[in-house]
Amino acid sequence: MRILITGGTGFIGKACTKFLTAKEHEVIILTKNKDKAPLYAKVISEIDEIKKNDKIDVIINLAGAPIDKRWTAEYKNELISSRVDITGQVISLIERLKTKPKLLISASAIGYYGCQGGEKLVEKSAPVTNFTHELCKTWEDEALKAENYGVRVCIARLGVVFGIGGGMIEKLLPSFKSGLGKKLGDGSQYLSWVHLHDVVRAFNFFIKNDSCSGTYNITAPNPITNEQFTTAMNDSLNLPTFLFIPAVLIKLIYGEMGETLLLKGQYVTPKKLLDEDFRFKFNTIEEALSQVLENQKQL
Structure with a gap:
Protein backbone atom coordinates (compact mmCIF):
# COMPACT_ATOMS: atom_id res chain seq x y z
CA MET A 1 0.00 0.00 0.00
CA ARG A 2 0.96 3.65 -0.40
CA ILE A 3 0.55 5.38 2.94
CA LEU A 4 0.74 9.13 3.55
CA ILE A 5 1.69 10.23 7.07
CA THR A 6 1.30 13.85 8.16
CA GLY A 7 3.57 14.69 11.07
CA GLY A 8 5.75 11.78 10.01
CA THR A 9 8.91 13.07 11.70
CA GLY A 10 7.28 13.28 15.13
CA PHE A 11 7.54 10.74 17.94
CA ILE A 12 4.62 8.59 16.77
CA GLY A 13 5.12 9.33 13.07
CA LYS A 14 8.68 8.03 13.05
CA ALA A 15 7.61 4.79 14.73
CA CYS A 16 4.75 4.35 12.23
CA THR A 17 7.08 4.95 9.30
CA LYS A 18 9.59 2.38 10.53
CA PHE A 19 6.91 -0.23 11.28
CA LEU A 20 4.97 0.18 8.04
CA THR A 21 8.08 0.27 5.87
CA ALA A 22 9.16 -3.01 7.46
CA LYS A 23 5.77 -4.39 6.38
CA GLU A 24 6.77 -3.43 2.79
CA HIS A 25 4.35 -0.53 2.48
CA GLU A 26 5.48 2.59 0.61
CA VAL A 27 5.42 5.49 3.05
CA ILE A 28 5.22 9.16 2.09
CA ILE A 29 5.93 11.68 4.85
CA LEU A 30 4.48 15.18 4.86
CA THR A 31 6.75 17.35 7.00
CA LYS A 32 8.43 20.74 7.22
CA ASN A 33 11.45 19.03 8.83
CA LYS A 34 12.93 17.11 5.92
CA ASP A 35 16.27 16.75 7.73
CA LYS A 36 14.56 14.62 10.39
CA ALA A 37 12.93 12.25 7.91
CA PRO A 38 14.31 8.71 7.49
CA LEU A 39 16.09 7.91 4.25
CA TYR A 40 13.80 4.97 3.50
CA ALA A 41 10.65 7.13 3.13
CA LYS A 42 9.64 9.58 0.43
CA VAL A 43 9.33 13.09 1.84
CA ILE A 44 7.15 16.00 0.71
CA SER A 45 6.83 19.44 2.28
CA GLU A 46 3.48 20.45 0.74
CA ILE A 47 0.38 18.31 0.38
CA ASP A 48 -0.17 19.75 -3.12
CA GLU A 49 2.85 17.74 -4.28
CA ILE A 50 0.41 14.82 -4.42
CA LYS A 51 -1.43 15.01 -7.73
CA LYS A 52 -5.03 14.04 -8.40
CA ASN A 53 -4.07 10.88 -10.31
CA ASP A 54 -1.67 9.65 -7.61
CA LYS A 55 -2.62 6.58 -5.62
CA ILE A 56 -2.86 6.90 -1.83
CA ASP A 57 -4.37 3.91 -0.03
CA VAL A 58 -4.19 5.12 3.57
CA ILE A 59 -3.64 8.49 5.26
CA ILE A 60 -2.39 8.67 8.85
CA ASN A 61 -2.92 12.20 10.15
CA LEU A 62 -0.69 13.01 13.14
CA ALA A 63 0.36 16.64 12.63
CA GLY A 64 -0.07 19.12 15.47
CA ALA A 65 1.86 21.44 17.79
CA PRO A 66 2.98 19.94 21.14
CA ILE A 67 0.30 20.13 23.84
CA ASP A 68 2.69 20.27 26.81
CA LYS A 69 3.53 23.97 26.78
CA ARG A 70 1.96 26.81 28.72
CA TRP A 71 -1.42 27.60 27.15
CA THR A 72 -1.35 31.30 26.39
CA ALA A 73 -4.19 32.60 24.25
CA GLU A 74 -1.78 32.71 21.31
CA TYR A 75 -0.58 29.15 21.86
CA LYS A 76 -4.14 27.84 22.18
CA ASN A 77 -4.79 29.22 18.71
CA GLU A 78 -1.66 27.48 17.44
CA LEU A 79 -2.76 24.18 19.00
CA ILE A 80 -6.07 24.41 17.15
CA SER A 81 -4.78 25.70 13.82
CA SER A 82 -1.85 23.26 13.62
CA ARG A 83 -4.32 20.38 13.86
CA VAL A 84 -7.43 21.60 12.10
CA ASP A 85 -5.69 23.36 9.21
CA ILE A 86 -3.62 20.33 8.15
CA THR A 87 -6.65 18.07 8.60
CA GLY A 88 -8.58 20.42 6.32
CA GLN A 89 -5.79 20.06 3.77
CA VAL A 90 -6.11 16.28 4.05
CA ILE A 91 -9.84 16.53 3.34
CA SER A 92 -9.13 18.75 0.32
CA LEU A 93 -6.62 16.17 -0.92
CA ILE A 94 -9.20 13.39 -0.58
CA GLU A 95 -11.71 15.50 -2.49
CA ARG A 96 -9.40 16.00 -5.48
CA LEU A 97 -7.87 12.51 -5.63
CA LYS A 98 -9.38 10.61 -8.53
CA THR A 99 -9.16 7.34 -6.58
CA LYS A 100 -10.09 7.90 -2.94
CA PRO A 101 -8.05 6.43 -0.08
CA LYS A 102 -9.55 3.40 1.64
CA LEU A 103 -8.83 4.69 5.13
CA LEU A 104 -8.07 7.84 7.11
CA ILE A 105 -6.60 7.32 10.58
CA SER A 106 -6.74 10.70 12.30
CA ALA A 107 -5.20 11.38 15.68
CA SER A 108 -7.11 12.93 18.53
CA ALA A 109 -6.64 12.64 22.28
CA ILE A 110 -8.42 11.46 25.40
CA GLY A 111 -8.61 15.14 26.26
CA TYR A 112 -11.85 14.91 24.26
CA TYR A 113 -13.62 13.73 27.43
CA GLY A 114 -12.54 16.72 29.51
CA CYS A 115 -11.49 16.40 33.15
CA GLN A 116 -13.64 13.79 34.91
CA GLY A 117 -11.42 12.56 37.75
CA GLY A 118 -11.77 8.85 38.44
CA GLU A 119 -14.89 8.40 36.27
CA LYS A 120 -14.31 5.35 34.06
CA LEU A 121 -14.50 6.57 30.47
CA VAL A 122 -15.08 4.57 27.28
CA GLU A 123 -15.71 5.69 23.71
CA LYS A 124 -19.42 6.36 24.31
CA SER A 125 -18.90 8.35 27.53
CA ALA A 126 -20.26 11.88 27.50
CA PRO A 127 -17.59 14.60 27.58
CA VAL A 128 -17.44 17.66 29.79
CA THR A 129 -16.56 20.96 28.22
CA ASN A 130 -13.11 22.47 28.60
CA PHE A 131 -10.34 23.57 26.23
CA THR A 132 -9.05 20.06 25.47
CA HIS A 133 -12.56 18.87 24.63
CA GLU A 134 -13.15 21.79 22.29
CA LEU A 135 -9.74 21.24 20.65
CA CYS A 136 -10.30 17.51 20.10
CA LYS A 137 -13.91 17.86 18.97
CA THR A 138 -13.01 20.48 16.35
CA TRP A 139 -10.14 18.27 15.16
CA GLU A 140 -12.30 15.14 14.98
CA ASP A 141 -15.19 16.88 13.24
CA GLU A 142 -12.83 18.04 10.48
CA ALA A 143 -11.45 14.50 10.00
CA LEU A 144 -14.91 12.94 9.85
CA LYS A 145 -15.66 14.96 6.71
CA ALA A 146 -13.69 12.26 4.86
CA GLU A 147 -16.71 9.99 5.26
CA ASN A 148 -18.54 12.22 2.77
CA TYR A 149 -16.20 10.84 0.09
CA GLY A 150 -16.69 7.19 1.01
CA VAL A 151 -13.50 6.97 3.07
CA ARG A 152 -13.43 4.78 6.17
CA VAL A 153 -12.36 6.89 9.15
CA CYS A 154 -10.78 5.75 12.41
CA ILE A 155 -10.34 8.45 15.06
CA ALA A 156 -7.50 7.57 17.45
CA ARG A 157 -8.01 9.18 20.86
CA LEU A 158 -4.50 8.79 22.19
CA GLY A 159 -3.50 8.57 25.82
CA VAL A 160 -0.06 9.54 27.14
CA VAL A 161 2.39 7.65 24.94
CA PHE A 162 5.43 5.92 26.44
CA GLY A 163 8.23 4.85 24.13
CA ILE A 164 11.85 5.04 23.08
CA GLY A 165 13.19 8.24 21.58
CA GLY A 166 10.60 10.76 22.70
CA GLY A 167 7.36 11.33 24.55
CA MET A 168 6.75 11.68 28.25
CA ILE A 169 9.44 9.28 29.48
CA GLU A 170 12.27 11.02 27.63
CA LYS A 171 11.20 14.38 29.07
CA LEU A 172 10.89 13.10 32.65
CA LEU A 173 13.88 10.75 32.78
CA PRO A 174 16.57 13.37 33.59
CA SER A 175 14.63 14.69 36.59
CA PHE A 176 13.95 11.18 37.89
CA LYS A 177 17.60 10.19 37.50
CA SER A 178 18.52 13.32 39.47
CA GLY A 179 16.27 12.21 42.31
CA LEU A 180 13.64 14.84 41.53
CA GLY A 181 10.90 12.46 40.43
CA LYS A 182 8.05 13.35 42.77
CA LYS A 183 4.32 12.81 42.68
CA LEU A 184 2.34 15.82 41.49
CA GLY A 185 -0.02 17.26 44.06
CA ASP A 186 -1.61 14.44 46.05
CA GLY A 187 -0.84 11.95 43.25
CA SER A 188 -4.40 10.62 43.04
CA GLN A 189 -5.05 11.86 39.49
CA TYR A 190 -5.21 9.12 36.86
CA LEU A 191 -2.77 8.65 34.00
CA SER A 192 -4.17 6.81 30.98
CA TRP A 193 -1.03 5.70 29.19
CA VAL A 194 -0.12 3.51 26.22
CA HIS A 195 3.13 2.10 24.86
CA LEU A 196 4.26 3.47 21.50
CA HIS A 197 4.49 -0.05 20.06
CA ASP A 198 0.81 -0.66 20.83
CA VAL A 199 -0.14 2.64 19.17
CA VAL A 200 1.55 1.54 15.96
CA ARG A 201 0.05 -1.95 16.25
CA ALA A 202 -3.42 -0.43 16.70
CA PHE A 203 -2.97 1.64 13.54
CA ASN A 204 -1.92 -1.49 11.66
CA PHE A 205 -5.00 -3.25 13.08
CA PHE A 206 -7.17 -0.52 11.54
CA ILE A 207 -5.41 -0.92 8.19
CA LYS A 208 -5.85 -4.70 8.13
CA ASN A 209 -9.47 -4.81 9.32
CA ASP A 210 -12.03 -3.16 7.08
CA SER A 211 -14.65 -3.53 9.82
CA CYS A 212 -12.85 -0.96 12.00
CA SER A 213 -14.33 2.53 11.89
CA TYR A 254 2.37 25.83 34.03
CA GLY A 255 -0.96 27.63 34.36
CA GLU A 256 -4.06 26.06 32.81
CA MET A 257 -2.02 23.38 31.03
CA GLY A 258 -0.53 22.17 34.31
CA GLU A 259 -3.86 22.15 36.11
CA THR A 260 -5.61 20.30 33.28
CA LEU A 261 -2.98 17.79 32.14
CA LEU A 262 -0.83 17.28 35.24
CA LEU A 263 -3.21 17.61 38.19
CA LYS A 264 -6.62 16.38 37.00
CA GLY A 265 -6.05 13.32 34.80
CA GLN A 266 -8.52 10.85 33.32
CA TYR A 267 -9.40 7.16 33.69
CA VAL A 268 -9.84 6.01 30.08
CA THR A 269 -10.03 2.42 28.83
CA PRO A 270 -9.88 0.99 25.27
CA LYS A 271 -13.24 -0.81 25.34
CA LYS A 272 -13.83 -0.76 21.60
CA LEU A 273 -10.39 -2.10 20.69
CA LEU A 274 -10.72 -4.91 23.22
CA ASP A 275 -14.24 -5.73 22.02
CA GLU A 276 -12.84 -6.08 18.50
CA ASP A 277 -10.17 -8.55 19.74
CA PHE A 278 -7.13 -6.29 19.63
CA ARG A 279 -4.61 -7.48 22.20
CA PHE A 280 -2.13 -5.15 23.80
CA LYS A 281 1.50 -6.21 24.15
CA PHE A 282 2.08 -3.88 27.11
CA ASN A 283 -0.74 -4.15 29.63
CA THR A 284 0.96 -2.96 32.83
CA ILE A 285 3.10 0.04 33.65
CA GLU A 286 5.87 -2.26 34.88
CA GLU A 287 6.08 -4.02 31.49
CA ALA A 288 6.13 -0.74 29.61
CA LEU A 289 8.72 0.98 31.80
CA SER A 290 10.99 -2.06 31.80
CA GLN A 291 11.08 -2.10 28.00
CA VAL A 292 11.48 1.66 27.57
CA LEU A 293 14.12 2.21 30.24
CA GLU A 294 16.17 -0.81 29.23
CA ASN A 295 16.30 0.40 25.64
CA GLN A 296 17.01 4.00 26.69
CA LYS A 297 20.27 2.74 28.21
CA GLN A 298 21.36 1.61 24.76
CA LEU A 299 20.78 4.99 23.08
Whole structure:
Protein backbone atom coordinates (compact mmCIF):
# COMPACT_ATOMS: atom_id res chain seq x y z
CA MET A 1 0.00 0.00 0.00
CA ARG A 2 0.96 3.65 -0.40
CA ILE A 3 0.55 5.38 2.94
CA LEU A 4 0.74 9.13 3.55
CA ILE A 5 1.69 10.23 7.07
CA THR A 6 1.30 13.85 8.16
CA GLY A 7 3.57 14.69 11.07
CA GLY A 8 5.75 11.78 10.01
CA THR A 9 8.91 13.07 11.70
CA GLY A 10 7.28 13.28 15.13
CA PHE A 11 7.54 10.74 17.94
CA ILE A 12 4.62 8.59 16.77
CA GLY A 13 5.12 9.33 13.07
CA LYS A 14 8.68 8.03 13.05
CA ALA A 15 7.61 4.79 14.73
CA CYS A 16 4.75 4.35 12.23
CA THR A 17 7.08 4.95 9.30
CA LYS A 18 9.59 2.38 10.53
CA PHE A 19 6.91 -0.23 11.28
CA LEU A 20 4.97 0.18 8.04
CA THR A 21 8.08 0.27 5.87
CA ALA A 22 9.16 -3.01 7.46
CA LYS A 23 5.77 -4.39 6.38
CA GLU A 24 6.77 -3.43 2.79
CA HIS A 25 4.35 -0.53 2.48
CA GLU A 26 5.48 2.59 0.61
CA VAL A 27 5.42 5.49 3.05
CA ILE A 28 5.22 9.16 2.09
CA ILE A 29 5.93 11.68 4.85
CA LEU A 30 4.48 15.18 4.86
CA THR A 31 6.75 17.35 7.00
CA LYS A 32 8.43 20.74 7.22
CA ASN A 33 11.45 19.03 8.83
CA LYS A 34 12.93 17.11 5.92
CA ASP A 35 16.27 16.75 7.73
CA LYS A 36 14.56 14.62 10.39
CA ALA A 37 12.93 12.25 7.91
CA PRO A 38 14.31 8.71 7.49
CA LEU A 39 16.09 7.91 4.25
CA TYR A 40 13.80 4.97 3.50
CA ALA A 41 10.65 7.13 3.13
CA LYS A 42 9.64 9.58 0.43
CA VAL A 43 9.33 13.09 1.84
CA ILE A 44 7.15 16.00 0.71
CA SER A 45 6.83 19.44 2.28
CA GLU A 46 3.48 20.45 0.74
CA ILE A 47 0.38 18.31 0.38
CA ASP A 48 -0.17 19.75 -3.12
CA GLU A 49 2.85 17.74 -4.28
CA ILE A 50 0.41 14.82 -4.42
CA LYS A 51 -1.43 15.01 -7.73
CA LYS A 52 -5.03 14.04 -8.40
CA ASN A 53 -4.07 10.88 -10.31
CA ASP A 54 -1.67 9.65 -7.61
CA LYS A 55 -2.62 6.58 -5.62
CA ILE A 56 -2.86 6.90 -1.83
CA ASP A 57 -4.37 3.91 -0.03
CA VAL A 58 -4.19 5.12 3.57
CA ILE A 59 -3.64 8.49 5.26
CA ILE A 60 -2.39 8.67 8.85
CA ASN A 61 -2.92 12.20 10.15
CA LEU A 62 -0.69 13.01 13.14
CA ALA A 63 0.36 16.64 12.63
CA GLY A 64 -0.07 19.12 15.47
CA ALA A 65 1.86 21.44 17.79
CA PRO A 66 2.98 19.94 21.14
CA ILE A 67 0.30 20.13 23.84
CA ASP A 68 2.69 20.27 26.81
CA LYS A 69 3.53 23.97 26.78
CA ARG A 70 1.96 26.81 28.72
CA TRP A 71 -1.42 27.60 27.15
CA THR A 72 -1.35 31.30 26.39
CA ALA A 73 -4.19 32.60 24.25
CA GLU A 74 -1.78 32.71 21.31
CA TYR A 75 -0.58 29.15 21.86
CA LYS A 76 -4.14 27.84 22.18
CA ASN A 77 -4.79 29.22 18.71
CA GLU A 78 -1.66 27.48 17.44
CA LEU A 79 -2.76 24.18 19.00
CA ILE A 80 -6.07 24.41 17.15
CA SER A 81 -4.78 25.70 13.82
CA SER A 82 -1.85 23.26 13.62
CA ARG A 83 -4.32 20.38 13.86
CA VAL A 84 -7.43 21.60 12.10
CA ASP A 85 -5.69 23.36 9.21
CA ILE A 86 -3.62 20.33 8.15
CA THR A 87 -6.65 18.07 8.60
CA GLY A 88 -8.58 20.42 6.32
CA GLN A 89 -5.79 20.06 3.77
CA VAL A 90 -6.11 16.28 4.05
CA ILE A 91 -9.84 16.53 3.34
CA SER A 92 -9.13 18.75 0.32
CA LEU A 93 -6.62 16.17 -0.92
CA ILE A 94 -9.20 13.39 -0.58
CA GLU A 95 -11.71 15.50 -2.49
CA ARG A 96 -9.40 16.00 -5.48
CA LEU A 97 -7.87 12.51 -5.63
CA LYS A 98 -9.38 10.61 -8.53
CA THR A 99 -9.16 7.34 -6.58
CA LYS A 100 -10.09 7.90 -2.94
CA PRO A 101 -8.05 6.43 -0.08
CA LYS A 102 -9.55 3.40 1.64
CA LEU A 103 -8.83 4.69 5.13
CA LEU A 104 -8.07 7.84 7.11
CA ILE A 105 -6.60 7.32 10.58
CA SER A 106 -6.74 10.70 12.30
CA ALA A 107 -5.20 11.38 15.68
CA SER A 108 -7.11 12.93 18.53
CA ALA A 109 -6.64 12.64 22.28
CA ILE A 110 -8.42 11.46 25.40
CA GLY A 111 -8.61 15.14 26.26
CA TYR A 112 -11.85 14.91 24.26
CA TYR A 113 -13.62 13.73 27.43
CA GLY A 114 -12.54 16.72 29.51
CA CYS A 115 -11.49 16.40 33.15
CA GLN A 116 -13.64 13.79 34.91
CA GLY A 117 -11.42 12.56 37.75
CA GLY A 118 -11.77 8.85 38.44
CA GLU A 119 -14.89 8.40 36.27
CA LYS A 120 -14.31 5.35 34.06
CA LEU A 121 -14.50 6.57 30.47
CA VAL A 122 -15.08 4.57 27.28
CA GLU A 123 -15.71 5.69 23.71
CA LYS A 124 -19.42 6.36 24.31
CA SER A 125 -18.90 8.35 27.53
CA ALA A 126 -20.26 11.88 27.50
CA PRO A 127 -17.59 14.60 27.58
CA VAL A 128 -17.44 17.66 29.79
CA THR A 129 -16.56 20.96 28.22
CA ASN A 130 -13.11 22.47 28.60
CA PHE A 131 -10.34 23.57 26.23
CA THR A 132 -9.05 20.06 25.47
CA HIS A 133 -12.56 18.87 24.63
CA GLU A 134 -13.15 21.79 22.29
CA LEU A 135 -9.74 21.24 20.65
CA CYS A 136 -10.30 17.51 20.10
CA LYS A 137 -13.91 17.86 18.97
CA THR A 138 -13.01 20.48 16.35
CA TRP A 139 -10.14 18.27 15.16
CA GLU A 140 -12.30 15.14 14.98
CA ASP A 141 -15.19 16.88 13.24
CA GLU A 142 -12.83 18.04 10.48
CA ALA A 143 -11.45 14.50 10.00
CA LEU A 144 -14.91 12.94 9.85
CA LYS A 145 -15.66 14.96 6.71
CA ALA A 146 -13.69 12.26 4.86
CA GLU A 147 -16.71 9.99 5.26
CA ASN A 148 -18.54 12.22 2.77
CA TYR A 149 -16.20 10.84 0.09
CA GLY A 150 -16.69 7.19 1.01
CA VAL A 151 -13.50 6.97 3.07
CA ARG A 152 -13.43 4.78 6.17
CA VAL A 153 -12.36 6.89 9.15
CA CYS A 154 -10.78 5.75 12.41
CA ILE A 155 -10.34 8.45 15.06
CA ALA A 156 -7.50 7.57 17.45
CA ARG A 157 -8.01 9.18 20.86
CA LEU A 158 -4.50 8.79 22.19
CA GLY A 159 -3.50 8.57 25.82
CA VAL A 160 -0.06 9.54 27.14
CA VAL A 161 2.39 7.65 24.94
CA PHE A 162 5.43 5.92 26.44
CA GLY A 163 8.23 4.85 24.13
CA ILE A 164 11.85 5.04 23.08
CA GLY A 165 13.19 8.24 21.58
CA GLY A 166 10.60 10.76 22.70
CA GLY A 167 7.36 11.33 24.55
CA MET A 168 6.75 11.68 28.25
CA ILE A 169 9.44 9.28 29.48
CA GLU A 170 12.27 11.02 27.63
CA LYS A 171 11.20 14.38 29.07
CA LEU A 172 10.89 13.10 32.65
CA LEU A 173 13.88 10.75 32.78
CA PRO A 174 16.57 13.37 33.59
CA SER A 175 14.63 14.69 36.59
CA PHE A 176 13.95 11.18 37.89
CA LYS A 177 17.60 10.19 37.50
CA SER A 178 18.52 13.32 39.47
CA GLY A 179 16.27 12.21 42.31
CA LEU A 180 13.64 14.84 41.53
CA GLY A 181 10.90 12.46 40.43
CA LYS A 182 8.05 13.35 42.77
CA LYS A 183 4.32 12.81 42.68
CA LEU A 184 2.34 15.82 41.49
CA GLY A 185 -0.02 17.26 44.06
CA ASP A 186 -1.61 14.44 46.05
CA GLY A 187 -0.84 11.95 43.25
CA SER A 188 -4.40 10.62 43.04
CA GLN A 189 -5.05 11.86 39.49
CA TYR A 190 -5.21 9.12 36.86
CA LEU A 191 -2.77 8.65 34.00
CA SER A 192 -4.17 6.81 30.98
CA TRP A 193 -1.03 5.70 29.19
CA VAL A 194 -0.12 3.51 26.22
CA HIS A 195 3.13 2.10 24.86
CA LEU A 196 4.26 3.47 21.50
CA HIS A 197 4.49 -0.05 20.06
CA ASP A 198 0.81 -0.66 20.83
CA VAL A 199 -0.14 2.64 19.17
CA VAL A 200 1.55 1.54 15.96
CA ARG A 201 0.05 -1.95 16.25
CA ALA A 202 -3.42 -0.43 16.70
CA PHE A 203 -2.97 1.64 13.54
CA ASN A 204 -1.92 -1.49 11.66
CA PHE A 205 -5.00 -3.25 13.08
CA PHE A 206 -7.17 -0.52 11.54
CA ILE A 207 -5.41 -0.92 8.19
CA LYS A 208 -5.85 -4.70 8.13
CA ASN A 209 -9.47 -4.81 9.32
CA ASP A 210 -12.03 -3.16 7.08
CA SER A 211 -14.65 -3.53 9.82
CA CYS A 212 -12.85 -0.96 12.00
CA SER A 213 -14.33 2.53 11.89
CA GLY A 214 -15.32 5.34 14.21
CA THR A 215 -13.70 6.44 17.45
CA TYR A 216 -11.16 4.39 19.43
CA ASN A 217 -9.43 5.04 22.74
CA ILE A 218 -5.76 4.16 22.25
CA THR A 219 -4.82 3.57 25.88
CA ALA A 220 -3.53 0.57 27.78
CA PRO A 221 -6.23 -1.42 29.61
CA ASN A 222 -4.89 -0.47 33.05
CA PRO A 223 -4.73 3.25 33.89
CA ILE A 224 -2.69 4.19 36.95
CA THR A 225 -2.51 7.12 39.34
CA ASN A 226 0.27 9.66 39.22
CA GLU A 227 1.53 8.28 42.54
CA GLN A 228 1.68 4.75 41.09
CA PHE A 229 3.54 6.04 38.03
CA THR A 230 6.04 7.95 40.15
CA THR A 231 6.68 4.92 42.34
CA ALA A 232 7.05 2.62 39.32
CA MET A 233 9.53 5.00 37.67
CA ASN A 234 11.63 5.34 40.81
CA ASP A 235 11.51 1.59 41.45
CA SER A 236 12.72 0.94 37.89
CA LEU A 237 15.66 3.27 38.56
CA ASN A 238 16.27 1.86 42.06
CA LEU A 239 15.45 5.21 43.63
CA PRO A 240 13.24 6.02 46.63
CA THR A 241 9.93 7.84 46.31
CA PHE A 242 9.20 10.56 48.84
CA LEU A 243 7.78 14.07 49.04
CA PHE A 244 5.68 15.70 46.32
CA ILE A 245 5.44 18.83 44.17
CA PRO A 246 2.67 21.06 45.57
CA ALA A 247 -0.29 21.61 43.28
CA VAL A 248 -0.09 25.37 43.78
CA LEU A 249 3.47 25.38 42.41
CA ILE A 250 2.44 23.42 39.30
CA LYS A 251 -0.40 25.86 38.65
CA LEU A 252 1.96 28.80 39.12
CA ILE A 253 4.57 27.45 36.68
CA TYR A 254 2.37 25.83 34.03
CA GLY A 255 -0.96 27.63 34.36
CA GLU A 256 -4.06 26.06 32.81
CA MET A 257 -2.02 23.38 31.03
CA GLY A 258 -0.53 22.17 34.31
CA GLU A 259 -3.86 22.15 36.11
CA THR A 260 -5.61 20.30 33.28
CA LEU A 261 -2.98 17.79 32.14
CA LEU A 262 -0.83 17.28 35.24
CA LEU A 263 -3.21 17.61 38.19
CA LYS A 264 -6.62 16.38 37.00
CA GLY A 265 -6.05 13.32 34.80
CA GLN A 266 -8.52 10.85 33.32
CA TYR A 267 -9.40 7.16 33.69
CA VAL A 268 -9.84 6.01 30.08
CA THR A 269 -10.03 2.42 28.83
CA PRO A 270 -9.88 0.99 25.27
CA LYS A 271 -13.24 -0.81 25.34
CA LYS A 272 -13.83 -0.76 21.60
CA LEU A 273 -10.39 -2.10 20.69
CA LEU A 274 -10.72 -4.91 23.22
CA ASP A 275 -14.24 -5.73 22.02
CA GLU A 276 -12.84 -6.08 18.50
CA ASP A 277 -10.17 -8.55 19.74
CA PHE A 278 -7.13 -6.29 19.63
CA ARG A 279 -4.61 -7.48 22.20
CA PHE A 280 -2.13 -5.15 23.80
CA LYS A 281 1.50 -6.21 24.15
CA PHE A 282 2.08 -3.88 27.11
CA ASN A 283 -0.74 -4.15 29.63
CA THR A 284 0.96 -2.96 32.83
CA ILE A 285 3.10 0.04 33.65
CA GLU A 286 5.87 -2.26 34.88
CA GLU A 287 6.08 -4.02 31.49
CA ALA A 288 6.13 -0.74 29.61
CA LEU A 289 8.72 0.98 31.80
CA SER A 290 10.99 -2.06 31.80
CA GLN A 291 11.08 -2.10 28.00
CA VAL A 292 11.48 1.66 27.57
CA LEU A 293 14.12 2.21 30.24
CA GLU A 294 16.17 -0.81 29.23
CA ASN A 295 16.30 0.40 25.64
CA GLN A 296 17.01 4.00 26.69
CA LYS A 297 20.27 2.74 28.21
CA GLN A 298 21.36 1.61 24.76
CA LEU A 299 20.78 4.99 23.08
